[in-house]
Amino acid sequence: MIEVVRLSKHYGDKVAVNDLSFTVRPGIVTGFLGPNGAGKSTTMRMIMGLDRPTSGSATVNGRPLAEHRAPLREIGALLEAKAIHPGRSARDHLLALAATTGIPASRVDEVLELVGLRNVARKRAGAFSLGMGQRLGIASALLGDPRTIMLDEPVNGLDPDGILWIRNLLKGLAAEGRTVFVSSHLMSEMALTAEQLVVVARGQLVADVPVVDFVQNAVSDRIRVRSPQATDLIRVLSGPGVTITSTERGALDVIGLTADVIGDRAFAAGYVLHELTTERASLEEAFMAMTKDLTEYSTGKAA
Numbered sequence: 001m002i003e004v005v006r007l008s009k010h011y012g013d014k015v016a017v018n019d020l021s022f023t024v025r026p027g028i029v030t031g032f033l034g035p036n037g038a039g040k041s042t043t044m045r046m047i048m049g050l051d052r053p054t055s056g057s058a059t060v061n062g063r064p065l066a067e068h069r070a071p072l073r074e075i076g077a078l079l080e081a082k083a084i085h086p087g088r089s090a091r092d093h094l095l096a097l098a099a100t101t102g103i104p105a106s107r108v109d110e111v112l113e114l115v116g117l118r119n120v121a122r123k124r125a126g127a128f129s130l131g132m133g134q135r136l137g138i139a140s141a142l143l144g145d146p147r148t149i150m151l152d153e154p155v156n157g158l159d160p161d162g163i164l165w166i167r168n169l170l171k172g173l174a175a176e177g178r179t180v181f182v183s184s185h186l187m188s189e190m191a192l193t194a195e196q197l198v199v200v201a202r203g204q205l206v207a208d209v210p211v212v213d214f215v216q217n218a219v220s221d222r223i224r225v226r227s228p229q230a231t232d233l234i235r236v237l238s239g240p241g242v243t244i245t246s247t248e249r250g251a252l253d254v255i256g257l258t259a260d261v262i263g264d265r266a267f268a269a270g271y272v273l274h275e276l277t278t279e280r281a282s283l284e285e286a287f288m289a290m291t292k293d294l295t296e297y298s299t300g301k302a303a
């Protein structure tokens with residue numbers, strides 16, 4: 001469990017995190033979503049105790065991380081590309097890390113297996129691809145078998161296989177009852193990975209919602225309707241909460257009704273339909289609309 005309460009961080013005049021409060025619960029993947037510069041990395045650094053809050057607090061499993069006797073067992077984090085000695089093998093890197101924290105060597109082999117690096121465990125990490133480097137970073141985060149896992153933009157720059165692998169790993173860790181907190185600036189990725197979303201823009205909380213609610217509320221499907229009786233059809237489709245636009249003759253774009261309802265009403269009124277297509281608004285569009293005001297304010301202020 002991670003609890004962030006009224007957390008703020010100022011760098012001189014710059015407000016990186018602004019009175020942010022949220023809770024990350026165990027058993028699910030929680031996505032930490034926001035445009036670049038929204039304050040995600042700063043928040044994660046404060047959770048890890050690497051940055052001191054200007055005000056407010058962040059606790060991991062009930063206490064500030066520094067107050068835990070064995071912090072590596074409480075939280076494992078991948079914050080940014082780790083500085084790994086390029087001449088050292090993946091196994092030696094993990095062994096060195098394990099030795100400093102009293103973790104047995106057998107656990108090193110376990111995590112190497114878990115992240116799929118067993119076959120290259122003795123190769124120089126300097127020769128690793130970006131994806132292999134990410135796997136090694138995740139192996140480091142999992143070394144202490146932590147109850148909470150926090151990853152900052154883990155899929156950045158990965159190929160589709162790597163993205164799918166991370167997605168499944170995170171879901172698996174959550175299914176084991178762990179707390180999983182993962183940041184991204186990509187709504188579409190978070191929609192596939194997370195159950196809960198904490199959305200921030202310009203250091204402030206924009207939403208803390210289940211992904212299903214976000215998808216349902218923020219995304220309005222647009223239904224494309226073509227009919228030789230389009231003008232008459234407008235009359236039977238109009239109503240509260242329904243927006244109908246027409247960009248070409250005989251075609252309507254309807255927001256606020258499902259394709260089923262439109263089909264039923266057209267049939268009941270005896271109108272012919274030549275097309276009835278549901279166009280899903282992209283999640284990325286919904287996310288941008290949600291954070292737009294705060295982002296624009298930010299730009300205005302900086303200018």
Ligand SMILES: Nc1ncnc2c1ncn2[C@@H]1O[C@H](COP(=O)(O)OP(=O)(O)OP(=O)(O)O)[C@@H](O)[C@H]1O
Pocket residue numbers: 011014015016034035036037038039040041042043185
């Ligand atoms: N050490 C620092 N000194 C001054 N400003 C900083 C520092 N660290 C972060 N900032 C500023 O604070 C804001 C939030 O940055 P942060 O890196 O936390 O955002 P982010 O959401 O993680 O974005 P990104 O995905 O681009 O890393 C940015 O405007 C950034 O320039």
